Structures are given as C-alpha cells and as structure tokens.
Amino acid sequence: MIPSVLILDIAIMAMLVVVAFAIVRMRSLFAIVMLQGVYSLLCAAWFVSLDAVDVAFTEAAVGAGVSTILMLSAMLLADRQSKPIEMRRQLGPILVVLVTGAALFYAIPDMPAFGAANSPANAYVGMDYIDRTADEIHIPNVVTAVLASYRGFDTFGEVVVIFAAGLGVLLLLGLNGNAGKWRARPNGVNVSSAMLPSAQAATGESVESLANKQSTEIPPAKPNAAKPKKEASKATKGGRS
Amino acid sequence: MFDLIFTHFNYAVVIVLMMVGLYVIFATQNLIKKLVGLSVFQTSVFLLYITIGKVSGGQPPILVESHGGDHALLSEPVLVASAAPVATHSGAYGPEVLYSNPLPHVLILTAIVVGVATLAIGLALVVRIREVYSTIEKDEIDALDYHFNLEGIDG
Structure with missing residues (x-):
C-alpha cells in the first residue's frame, strides 16, 4: 500500500512541473506572474509535507504574496505581453539546459536517499540544535531559536540586506515622485517605440533614418516622426502608466 | 539503477x-x-x-512537550527508527520523537x-x-x- 504522504508528494510534484512548463509556454505576462504565484503556493504546500512549516509560512506570505504584488506592479509600469522567441534563439539554451541537466542527473546516485536520517546533512549540527534548544533557549520551536538566537547576527545581516534593497529601489525609482515620467535623450534623440526593430519592420524604416530625421530636421520632421510613433504604439500595445 | x-x-x-x-x-x-x-x-x-x-517519519522541528499544554495534540510519540539515534531528543520536553x-x-x-x-x-x-x-x-x-x-x- 502506498502511503498517503507519498501520493500527496507525487501530486504536488506533478503540479509543480506542469506549472513550470506552463510558465515557459505562456506569453501574457499577467498569466506568467500569476503562475509564478501558484508555483510558490504549491512549493509552500510541499514544504508543509516536508516538515518545514516555518518555511511554508514564509514562502506563502513572501513568495506567493509579496513577490507576486511586486511583479504585478512592475508589469503595470512596464509591459503586458512578451514577444515569442524565434526557434534559432531557442536551440542554444535548450542545448545548455540539456547538458547541465544530464550532468546533474548523473550526480543523483551520490546523494543521500530521500528521508535518510543518517545522511551527513542530517546527522551533526542540526540535531545538536534540537538537543540543546530546550535547555538553552527554552522555546519549543527550534527554527525560531536558531534564527533569532544561535544565528542572530546572520538574521541581522539579512535585515541589513533588505534595508539596502529598499534603499536601492527608492533610488532607482526616484524619491521625488517622477517615476515613470523621466525620459533619456541619448544623442539628443528621443527614444520612442517607433525606433524599435519591431516597429521598423512595420514601417520599413531603419533606426538610422528615423534618428537622422529627428536630430537633423527637427521642425519639419515632427509630423513625419509622429506618424510612425503612433502606429508603433498601436502595434506594440505598450502599457505605460 | x-x-x-x-x-x-x-x-x-x-x-x-x-x-x-x-x-x-x-x-x-x-x-x-x-x-x-x-x-x-x-x-x-x-x-x-x-x-x-x-527525515522520513519525522515531525516538524517544534519540540513536543510531555505535560499537556499547547502541544498536547502532538505528543503522541512517533516510533523512533533504531538506525537514527542521533536524530532523537529525550530531554525535559518529553518522549523520544524524531524530528526533521x-x-x-x-x-x-x-x-x-x-x-x-x-x-x-x-x-x-x-x-x-x-x-x-x-x-x-x-x-x-x-x-x-x-x-x-x-x-x-x-x-
């Protein structure tokens, strides 16, 4: 008789693989971001089955919650649709992934079996923490004891990392509220969606001709340059806040 | 294989x-x-x-208390595999339990x-x-x- 935990594990693993491949196939960024949230939630479910309840809490709250919200807001500020990848661009990555995967599969027999109690990873310092937490920290949750007391300085460093990341996001997106309004003008040329290769395929103009038009004959070029810009923005459907 | x-x-x-x-x-x-x-x-x-x-047959690493309390539901001892003496805990918190x-x-x-x-x-x-x-x-x-x-x- 197969134990029910194993059935649960197999079901979750199957769903994880399906969701991961769906992320590869999808092109709508909204669907991709949502599937990433689903993937994180499935991981959290498997973490519960693997006895890592604290990690499951964190993954469900941070992985499925906060990072999904972050990605959704970035998607709103950036784009809604990803372009399809040409076949010739896929061959190299597929080769690299297959070779790397084969090498990793070759290494599997060297790893300890799933659930082995005497594997090197499980035998030494982790069990030491379990033995000592009751006497030294006086709380039942060993993970909290290690995180906040035995490895308190590591957790402090983690807080510093989050602070630095928050500071970096603020500096990148602008503290003065001009996020989304700033435009760079390299060589005095306004970068517009009309200059993208996809737009040029539609209008038949090259990047150079468009740029020359904009930079050399500024007053008369405006109606000319504005026309393909409008077409291109219609074609790419770029969402801009 | x-x-x-x-x-x-x-x-x-x-x-x-x-x-x-x-x-x-x-x-x-x-x-x-x-x-x-x-x-x-x-x-x-x-x-x-x-x-x-x-660890197969293990519990989440939250120590089980022997004297009732909040964790009374968890206090049914899991059978400890004899191959894993290092993984057991027998202290003030109760019977021998296998933890991950x-x-x-x-x-x-x-x-x-x-x-x-x-x-x-x-x-x-x-x-x-x-x-x-x-x-x-x-x-x-x-x-x-x-x-x-x-x-x-x-x-």
Missing part, C-alpha cells in the same frame, strides 16, 4: 524544475519573464535544501527573504529600463544600444 527512482525522486523533480527556470532565464528576451524564471530557479533550490533536511533537520529550514528562511529583496531590485531596474528604452525585450534593447554606440555620445 531502477530503485533510484523511488529513493531519489526528489532530486529528479528539483533538477527538472531548476532546468526549466534556467531555460527561461537563457531563452526568453522579456526581462520580467526572465525574473520569473529566476524565481522558479530559486524556489527549486529551496526545494533541494528542504528535501535534503527531511531544522538547519536547512533556517537557511532557506533567510534565502527566501533575500530573494524577494533581489527581485525588488531587479524589477526596479526593469522599470527604469522601460522608461529609457520604451521596451523590455532584450534583443530590442541590444539593437538600440548598438545604434547609440555607433552614433557616439556626441552624435
């Missing part, structure tokens, strides 16, 4: 997920989809650590939070790139970069 599938299935699944994430990072040109691939890769590494820390390894859990808790911090930075960079280049497709950004480098800074 065939019985490896039953004892090491977690590694196989983790490797498949990892390679899917790696493929998304390598192949896709969309920067947000690249970041999603990065997070899929990252989560598969978390799964690798947590599955290594799992708490150390990978602690490492991964830290990694999850740091992963979200790096994701936030990456997404902020994507938003900035979108503001400047009006696109987040990497090949189009490369084409624009090439064009600007040909022109030179002074035009």
